[in-house]
Amino acid sequence: MPTNVTATNHKLIGKNYTTPDLYAKVTGRAKYAEDFRADGMLFCKLLLSPFPHARVKHIDTRAALAMPGVKAILTMDDLPALTDWITDNGTVMLADKKEERGLAMEPLYQGEPILAVAAVDELTAAEAIEKIRIDFEPLPFVVDPLVSLRPGGPNARTEGNVSVRPAPPPNVPGRPVTVAPPEVRELKWTEADFAEAKQGRLPMGKATDEWTFGDLDAGFRNAALVLDETFVTPNTSHQCLEPRTAMAYWQNGKVYVYTTTQSTAQSVPNIARWLEIEPSNIVFISEYTGGGFGSRGTAGIALIIPALLSKKAHAPVMMRISREEEQYIGRARPGFQGRMKVGFSKEGRILALDMFVICDNGPYGQVSDAPSSGRTVSLLYQPLAMRWRGVTVLTNTPPRTYQRSPGGLQAIMLMEPVLAKAARKLAIDQVAIRRLNAPEGKAEFGAGAVGKRAHATSAFIKEALDRGAEQFKWNERKARSGKRVGSKVRGIGVSMSCYSGGSIGYDGLFVIKPDGRLYIQSGIGNLGTESVFDVHRVVAEVLGVPWEKCEITWGNTSKNLPWSCTSTGSKTIHTMTRAAHAAAMDAKRKLQEIAAKDLGGKPEDYEVANERVFRKGGGPGMSLADAARRAVRLGGIYDGHELPKDINKMTVASATALAGQGLLAVARDNYPCDGVTHSYVASFAEVEVDVETGKYRILDFLAYADAGTVIHPRIFGGQVLGGTILGIGHAIGQKWVYDQHYGLPLAKRFHHTKPPTILDLPAKLEWASVGIPDPETPVGARGIGEPPVGGGCCAILNALSDALGDEIFRRAPVTADVILASLEAGRPAQDDLRANI
Template identity: 45%
Template sequence: MTDYKHIGKDFVPPDILGKVTGKAKYAEDFRVDGMVFARLYTSPIAHGKVTHIDTSALDTMEGVIGVLTADDVPAVEAPNAAILTNSPAYIGDPILAVAAVDELTAEEAMTRIKVTIEALPFAVDPLDSLIEGGPDAREEGNIFVRSREGSGFRTVKWSQQQVDEFRAGKEPTGEFTDEWSYGDVEGGFANAEVIFEAPFVTTGYAHMSMEARTAMAYWQNGTCYVYGSAQSQSFWMPGLARLLGVEMSKVVLISENTGGGFGSKIGAYPIAALPGYFSKKLGRPVQLRITREQEYYIGSARVGFQGWIKMGFARNGRMTAADVFIIEDIGPNATGGDGSSAGGAVSLVYDPAAMRFRGLPVLTNTTPRGAQRGPGQNQIAAVMAPLMDRAARELHMDPLEIRKINAVNSDTTVYAEQLPVTSAYMTEALEKGADMFDWDTKYNQPRRNGNKVIGVGIGQGYHSAGTKGFDGLIRITPDGKIHLHSGIGNLGTYSYASTTRAAAEVLKCEWEDCVIHHGNTEANLPWSSYQAGSVSTFTHTRANYVAAMDAVDKMKAITAETLGGVADDYDIDGERVFNISSPAQGMTYAAVAARAIQLGGAYSGASYPDDIHEITQRAVQNIAGTGLIGVAKDKLAQEGVIPGLAAAFVEIELDLETGKYDILDYVGIAECGTVMHPQGLAGQMKGGAVWGMGMAGLERHVYDPQNGLPANVGYHQCGIPTYLDVPAVIRTSAVDLPDPQNPFGARGIGEPAMGCSVAALTSAISDALGGHTFGRTPVSRDMIVNHIAGKPQSFKPQQTNNF
């Protein structure tokens, strides 16, 4: 293994101190002169039309500064989310905002506003809308298909019999809108030794960002300054500018720290632009801090699934065919795509010889959906794990063996297009995990002890974990400092910092001499990817690598130009450029930087490659002449799917009398290429594990179908696992084999870290109950108690968004 100076080593990200001391500033911590506070008035009704707004009572109310309605912001075509709307499609849809001298006054003002809303039919369970005669979540239809070929509303209805059959677990025969396949599916089933079908439900649930989304904005010389709660930094800019209706050069985004996004703050969301419009209208800075409850309305949620799967296995355990059908609960704004991603995950993780996917995205009047950690992949991981156990049982195999037989490796081809993968070592992950967990002993131990029973489970997680084509930007100043410009965003994973260590590695410099610039457009940040989809590590180690390589090339050229010879005569180390044949001859980075300023041109950033993004161009223009500039677009070779993989092993003790289980042991293994930042990786693996435990047993949306009311609009009701609900020790490790398509061998891991956990736990619960598969997440206490007592479950088969 390569001996790196920074890669694979722990470090202290610069924002840590602020976070533990409370000095870190989040969007709501900013105050500027003249700032006023806005609050949101949201829809109390699941679907309706605003017919009248009477704010006359506010005209004379002291402390009220102004009102912003849908008429003050750009209209948006359904089903897309608007900043404010007169056609609310879920409870909590923002209708207007009031600005006042303080939040209390703004809220008091809300009670004096009269908003008349005409009620429309609504649906909180896709099947209620799908059934003939059922309500449509939007007046335009109950389905919205987003595709490259064209997006649009559809109305799809299934007959009562089709819905009944689907509820009964039979193959759906109703209309669907999305389909792909590869291989000979029928032939695959024909050759199978074991075939079974299973219905499933994975209920959606909130993203639960601890920082309720906040934005503060003001205008200065035609530029809008937005202090936002953003998951990404540079990636937000195009969307934010579009929302504000201005050129990207006229927007400054400050987002130094973000209290969680989990997929709900990837791009600029509409409400982030509200203060911009309000500020323009009032001529004063406006801060909008939504409430905790509103975060549950507009803060996004995981897509729910109601599906059916059929799988065939050969005698040796190989999956010969898979047929997947998924109805997606895509909320009111048609945000999803999880279904097809789930199909893709089946294709990659279990590598069936042939496969078909069919999907149907159904609109509901529930909280808007968004990508949530492993969107699609993690839902299906939870569904698949107990079914793989079932296959193993029917084939008299060890559950570990059947997973290894079907494990993705570097030769596997995946998805409908049967693409190659950059590299994959799932077998190694499973073996490493089994070893750490002591699978053989635990699997073969006596299971029953009085009313307690031991269950063991294995989970596998996957998400594509990288992209390419973004820019890197570094700068070396005459004081010898190495400035690493990171445009990723600070979601809390520290990858904004850890990926810059790729540049430090290339530059062979001391970490103490590096300064990271991030969190503010005016910090001159390059065009960077979204901080989501597990992409940051793969993508931005590459971007930082190419920028640093550019800097190295320039430093050698400058040194050659200054001391004689050609660039290839020189090498770097110890923050010096030196002559390879005469190491004493050389220049310090500081001296080279000073020289770069004198030389100008590309060295100082006076000129730059024309293929870099306009955001990077502007950053370079701003810092030109302040040092040596390394800037480049990532054009390194890249082909095929970049998998982030993880495997988890869990042991639980389930009490057959209370339905409660304790997690006795958890081992999570990352398969993410080279480990960049061990502590960061452990944090990801542990956080993902806890999240998966929440999804497996606790977290879900609940809606009252009669009134469309959401039952869980707070931390307590949403049932996130607490410190005492998870094991005190969560053991993690990594395969740590390099990926050939990253200069340091790194891939991402964020999402699989959770998928493996939810899967392992559903597998362990099923194991503890003698192989019973609920086909549902979460598996709640009441379901377990009812099952053991031989009682029917309370919900209708395939019902969703219920207790």
């Protein structure tokens, strides 16, 4: 059992328990999307683009449609028109004519779906695909951002090669905020800009985004050491084990959709937008989702294919997605080509930091990894002055989206090797130099004038570094690191890591029924983090109700779920414990009022505990069951016939449907929160490298987290180490590989770009938590899904350079052949800046 998990007088918070979904999972009864069946269900197959960029001139489907058993074919012509849409907070999002539609007539990457066939069985659909004739006009393409930025380089889209977000319009009071989509522009750098590329240094031409704070020039002038390093990070696919299979059918004008998601509640507005129908006509079912990691925040656009085919064919349609198709449409993390110029004082403090990143965006939209990377570095390393510049370049490669620590991992990958090198040059201990630069308390970050920048809610990563170094026996291991025994040499690495860990303003909803039980509604996705259940431990804790008397309803929007956050940005455990707490306090207030009405005195004379509401210090009271019956008779606010004005419209609809069944608790999280919530991890690793083979193995790993109050220790530990190992994948082997000449992917399956296996790791990894509650949230919990990722990757990278020196790698992953070649050459043998090699 890890040490230092918050010790409190809580009965449920911080305690292990069995989540309500585990029995179904372990017996094989849990139904994921492909496990559903509907009578008369058809199957569909996709026709994918064989070109990285082309225009479809003509489609001939006659032979396919003439086949017995073929029921319908869906092309881009069948998709609803794009319209503006309004977010739940009233922001008007202008339609993006260039956004991904699910099917394309101008495919922008090899593997992009062009059309889909529904047939009585999958083989018939596959044969029909073979009979379809398409005339393509191949168009220029590019799979490396730097190639596109060169003078005369190809553009990924006919409109241009970089994605730029227009400046937000001025806020006019009384008028809704309107947000325009990102613009596609053409940006080419000069030959002079590229001069440095020959020396393996990243060219830095004109950037499309830039911010700065502090006096950068003064910082570099006063620096005792200035390092200027180029680093390339890989594109990596999310590779959820469950592909984004979807099944859909229509009944009475409603569409029923079964697929994967990271948010049951928030998938509905997106589906409504994609299908151009009212949210009330959507029933979304996702009780179990086989992983997310950012790739399916609000479900995926591919679900519209079976949904629209089903409408066209008047039958349910199942779209099974194969592993290779998942590689195309299943989303990926953008790789970075980055450069860091960092000035250090002789004590190791970062005086100035000049950061430049090129983000490989893929063809659609704009991922926010580039700006996220600047914020991450400014928070985690607290430079006294910093400039961040970025350009997000379009390429003809599969679409990107957030992947666990988006921009954060890449930022830490650019920064940690620089910090490790600086510590060696300045002869400072690796833990000490990190402690010196680490954030503390309400640390500032991002752009703006000093004192007026954004700030964190809290940060205790220095405690994590201190306690982690002690638990890992850092000093003992240091004594033996770098010493060669036979062909083996050991190295130790430490890395800091952080990511956002919370949000505010969502709703909690439950009913105390006359049977004395709590019926808690959860709109959170069930993707394996278990926060769909864990956050509601707070309700039981606050009301003193045994967990066994709580029933959780989740995974089906026809079952009256409240508006909930997406399980992205590591926010759920923070955000939804706030909402759960708000709803629990609403219940408590109502119970006190009911007691006072019936038993006399004032509401505040009563307390709620042990399934009762009773007079403080002993005296008359009533059970929650009786109070629930009383609430139904009282009506109004007590049983949900009157609702608060500030809750989301989805919550209003759900609460209205539940009204009259008992004491209805519903509230929006209006708790204050001073700062932006982040969590932190200090990661420690020891590796052993065989310098004759280049092979290395990880001997030990410790991830020491600072994520506030721990709600469910086993799940927390699983998240800490799961994020860590996802990061380790980026250090030891995962990357995309492209045929640069034809623009075609070579790494298309698990074994081409394999996630870490159980044998890539030591037989036991360790985790621990500082456990200091965050002061800006009632339960003290911060998120932990993403913060460990960068530390997982960079503790390994830093351990490798500790064992082998600074002249081994300038990009990750670091594989055995790289180590051998670099050792032999005496310099990094991979000084090529190209992406996807």
